[in-house]
Amino acid sequence: MKYRMQKPDIRIAAGLLMIPAFLLQPGLVVQGLQVFFLIVLAAMHGRKIRVVMITVVLASITAMNLLQENGRVLASIGSFSITLGALLTGLEKAMTLIGMIYLSQYMVSGKPRFPGWFGQLLSKQFLYFEHLVTAWKKPEKGKFIESLDTLLEEMEQGILTDEETGFSDSHSGIAGSRNAGIWDFGKAAGIVIAFWFGSAMGFAGIWP
Amino acid sequence: MSSENTPVKRENGIGSEIITKIAILAAFSLFLSTVEYMIPKPLPFLRIGLANLPIMVGLALFSLPEYLILVTLKIAGQGLINGTLFSYIFIYSAGGSLASSLMMYLLYKLFHNKISYIGISLVGAMTSNSVQLLLAQYLLFGSSIWIIAPPFLLMGLVSSILLGIFVNHFTDRSRWYSSALEFTGLYGKRGRDEISHAET
Structure with missing residues (x-):
């Protein structure tokens, strides 16, 4: 899809630039809009929107914070009071968590290849992982360890060469054409500027 | 067993066979983490800890730097697969995994012939779990996190005992493990006992 960025490292850079604008945001409404923006961004890059997870995280963190009463009492249920300060703190923390999860998902959605020795080792791990996922079959009853052994031995005996695992080549961590890079850079710049513009409205107190 | 008391040569830092073993166990950890991800849980924060199985298997196989590479790969791999690499969740995962791995390594090195994998x-x-609760207190929930501490710790208790039983079983019966143990040559008395047990 054309709106997707092809270059994983540009997504990481864009995400890193958005983190301060998100974490330092004082306004709850702006933060809510930012979370919505980040969810849409992650969804556009192939990540699933998990409504149940969002609801559970939002409800559980807010509920836990409500137990620490703080500020004006909004309502009371028996001896338990729902206070404004606790409610706002809970919502802020929950939205920060949800926003960071989706920002993180957007950043790693392009299967980034990290540079250096450790990056190559990570690639090797993922190739073995893909082999495990595709080769794993439901074991016969009572033969779980034997099935596991077979798989581990297959990997050990070199079903994947160093070349396949990327352990011998020096990759740059950049995939795709030069043009894709220029377009991606433009899209990333647009996203980061729009995100910071929204944040600036919150910092300046123009938006709550 | 020619290599029984001779550690394998680790030229240029870490040998490629060791690297392969680390990558295999790290991939296995990722695989188990994905399996766990598919198991429905009442709360997203509750975990069984299946991904720790390869980390425990690695206790007898690797030196501390190699073991830390395995743990780092597990943490980074999980962060990438679940997309949480740049979020708070990653801090929980990294904090919990690193603390528990170091504690397990220390226990294994100090008391490997006195304590089972269950312990x-x-x-x-x-x-x-304790590190994750502390992080949760400071990062998200505040002191009310300790309300859910009992079920959280109880779940950890039960799942860790089951995991320990399985690791005991695996290290006793696995062909791959006993050949890896023989190859790495880092084991102490318990490791040798494990090999002779597996051979008989």
Whole structure:
């Protein structure tokens, strides 16, 4: 899809630039809009929107914070009071968590290849992982360890060469054409500027 | 067993066979983490800790730097697969995994012939859960997190005992493990006992 960025490292850079604008945001409404923006961004890059997870995280963190009463009492249920300060703190923390999860998902959605020795080792791990996922079959009853052994031995005996695992080549961590890079850079710049513009409205107190 | 008391040569830092073993166990950890991800849980924060199985298997196989590479790969791999690499969740995962792995490694090195994998798993899970509760207190929930501490710790207790039983079983019966143990040559008395047990 054309709106997707092809270059994983540009997504990481864009995400890193958005983190301060998100974490330092004082306004709850702006933060809510930012979370919505980040969810849409992650969804556009192939990540699933998990409504149940969002609801559970939002409800559980807010509920836990409500137990620490703080500020004006909004309502009371028996001896338990729902206070404004606790409610706002809970919502802020929950939205920060949800926003960071989706920002993180957007950043790693392009299967980034990290540079250096450790990056190559990570690639090797993922190739073995893909082999495990595709080769794993439901074991016969009572033969779980034997099935596991077979798989581990297959990997050990070199079903994947160093070349396949990327352990011998020096990759740059950049995939795709030069043009894709220029377009991606433009899209990333647009996203980061729009995100910071929204944040600036919150910092300046123009938006709550 | 020619290599029984001779550690394998680790030229240029870490040998490629060792690297392969680390990558295989790290991939296995990722695989188990994905399996766990598919198991429905009442709360997203509750974990069984299946991904710690390869970490425990690695206790007898690797030196501390190699073991830390395995743990780092597990943490980074999980962060990438679940997309949480740049989020708070990653801090929980990294904090819990690192603390529990170091504690398990220390226990294994100091008391490997006095403590079973069940005990090691139990201590690892309690360490991991305690660190995660502390992080949750400071990052998200505040002191009310301790309300959910009992079920959280109880879940860790039960799952870690089951995991420890499985690791005991695996290290006793696995062909791959006994050949890896023989190859790495880092084991102490318990490791040799494990090999002779597997051979008989």
